[in-house]
Amino acid sequence: MKARLSASRERIIAAALEIMAGHGYAGCSVAAVAERAGVATGSVYRHFPTKADLFAEVFRTASQREVDAVARAAALETTVAERVSAIIETFSGRALQSPRLAYALLAEPVDPAVDAERLVFRRAYAELIAGYVASGVASGELPPQDPELTATAVVGALAEAMVGPLAAGVAGGSTIPSLTTFIHRALGVSP
Amino acid sequence: MKARLSASRERIIAAALEIMAGHGYAGCSVAAVAERAGVATGSVYRHFPTKADLFAEVFRTASQREVDAVARAAALETTVAERVSAIIETFSGRALQSPRLAYALLAEPVDPAVDAERLVFRRAYAELIAGYVASGVASGELPPQDPELTATAVVGALAEAMVGPLAAGVAGGSTIPSLTTFIHRALGVSP
DNA sequence: GCAAGAATTGAACCACCATTCAGTCCTTAG
DNA sequence: CTAAGGACTGAATGGTGGTTCAATTCTTGC
Numbered sequence: 001m002k003a004r005l006s007a008s009r010e011r012i013i014a015a016a017l018e019i020m021a022g023h024g025y026a027g028c029s030v031a032a033v034a035e036r037a038g039v040a041t042g043s044v045y046r047h048f049p050t051k052a053d054l055f056a057e058v059f060r061t062a063s064q065r066e067v068d069a070v071a072r073a074a075a076l077e078t079t080v081a082e083r084v085s086a087i088i089e090t091f092s093g094r095a096l097q098s099p100r101l102a103y104a105l106l107a108e109p110v111d112p113a114v115d116a117e118r119l120v121f122r123r124a125y126a127e128l129i130a131g132y133v134a135s136g137v138a139s140g141e142l143p144p145q146d147p148e149l150t151a152t153a154v155v156g157a158l159a160e161a162m163v164g165p166l167a168a169g170v171a172g173g174s175t176i177p178s179l180t181t182f183i184h185r186a187l188g189v190s191p
Numbered sequence: 192m193k194a195r196l197s198a199s200r201e202r203i204i205a206a207a208l209e210i211m212a213g214h215g216y217a218g219c220s221v222a223a224v225a226e227r228a229g230v231a232t233g234s235v236y237r238h239f240p241t242k243a244d245l246f247a248e249v250f251r252t253a254s255q256r257e258v259d260a261v262a263r264a265a266a267l268e269t270t271v272a273e274r275v276s277a278i279i280e281t282f283s284g285r286a287l288q289s290p291r292l293a294y295a296l297l298a299e300p301v302d303p304a305v306d307a308e309r310l311v312f313r314r315a316y317a318e319l320i321a322g323y324v325a326s327g328v329a330s331g332e333l334p335p336q337d338p339e340l341t342a343t344a345v346v347g348a349l350a351e352a353m354v355g356p357l358a359a360g361v362a363g364g365s366t367i368p369s370l371t372t373f374i375h376r377a378l379g380v381s382p
Numbered sequence: 383g384c385a386a387g388a389a390t391t392g393a394a395c396c397a398c399c400a401t402t403c404a405g406t407c408c409t410t411a412g
Numbered sequence: 413c414t415a416a417g418g419a420c421t422g423a424a425t426g427g428t429g430g431t432t433c434a435a436t437t438c439t440t441g442c
Contacts, residue, residue, distance in 0.1 A: 043391070152352050156347040220398090230420075
């Protein structure tokens with residue numbers, strides 16, 4: 001019983017994610033999500049008090065998955081420069097793999113309550129990067145700087161540079177290397 | 192008569208801008224805009240076919256004003272490094288002066304048709320910066336790079352770095368110098 | 383088996399707001 | 413001065429989609 005209850009909760013979240021990946025937040029009416037999850041519209045409200053609460057959780061889940069993937073890729077490398085390269089490549093690779101989802105997570109107009117969750121998402125990336133920047137500064141691999149601000153600016157540059165390609169569907173072959181060069185220079189990675 | 196007609200058109204746009212500056216796009220119901228402009232709700236539709244058209248124009252007007260101010264500040268300087276500094280300072284100074292408006296122009300959830308106008312806004316900044324970057328590359332002040340991508344990334348970094356302070360209401364004293372350092376390094380300005 | 387209670391259903395409800403329009407007011411040309 | 417034509421009014425309309433709830437179906441403890 002408990003199992004069934006939390007199972008349909010999971011199915012609702014999964015359905016919402018699938019619809020987001022296919023048609024963006026715009027396609028996510030409560031009725032559509034419920035239908036895809038195989039439950040009645042009203043049942044969604046057994047699990048979430050409002051639509052905004054549902055999507056806050058959906059965003060949190062999807063974001064966590066993205067941040068984890070990026071963090072995992074970064075952890076495999078050793079120098080800060082390599083780690084940052086891995087972050088850029090993983091982030092943009094995954095975004096281009098699911099452009100509609102990436103657009104929804106990054107930039108699509110959503111309910112303000114859900115938008116707040118987006119800030120958390122971006123902040124999570126920033127924290128990850130800030131940690132590496134701080135260690136780079138400490139070890140002397142990078143020049144002195146405010147790791148928080150650097151990380152925030154890097155996240156902004158990364159997100160902005162992806163919005164165009166996401167809209168177009170593909171990135172030019174030189175986008176990612178150029179972006180990597182830009183960010184390495186910004187961090188002060190020695191050439 | 193013609194004068195009066197275009198006068199109320201202007202008043203409607205001005206009213207929309209004022210409400211945006213005070214309560215964001217969220218506060219901009221057609222009724223509220225009309226009331227502030229001193230016209231009836233229906234009269235808005237004498238001047239604009241839809242709300243989206245009205246706000247596309249509002250965004251265009253406001254954006255143009257911002258881009259012009261930034262371009263003017265940049266034109267007063269001589270080196271690319273100085274010009275970029277002027278852009279950063281003018282952009283962030285103006286944003287912090289009218290945080291609610293800046294948030295609406297940069298990041299607030301809006302109708303998709305209006306959102307499209309936002310891309311134009313960001314692109315206008317990017318074009319401005321790309322021009323200077325290209326000239327810097329040509330003159331040897333900056334190392335070789337793709338000016339378009341660099342400019343896009345700079346705009347992203349700038350916008351992202353402002354969102355936090357805009358939400359908080361103020362920027363720490365070191366935000367702008369740090370951001371300037373970051374961007375100078377990213378462009379490859381020689382220290 | 384069998385209540386009692388919980389979960390589920392989905393059609394109905396309702397709030398919100400952009401948009402419309404029939405009536406009224408002004409402007410202006412003759 | 414006066415009629416014609418356009419502008420203005422603001423209450424009414426309509427569509428959308430989130431939210432509710434009475435009826436029904438299932439689960440579980442006795």
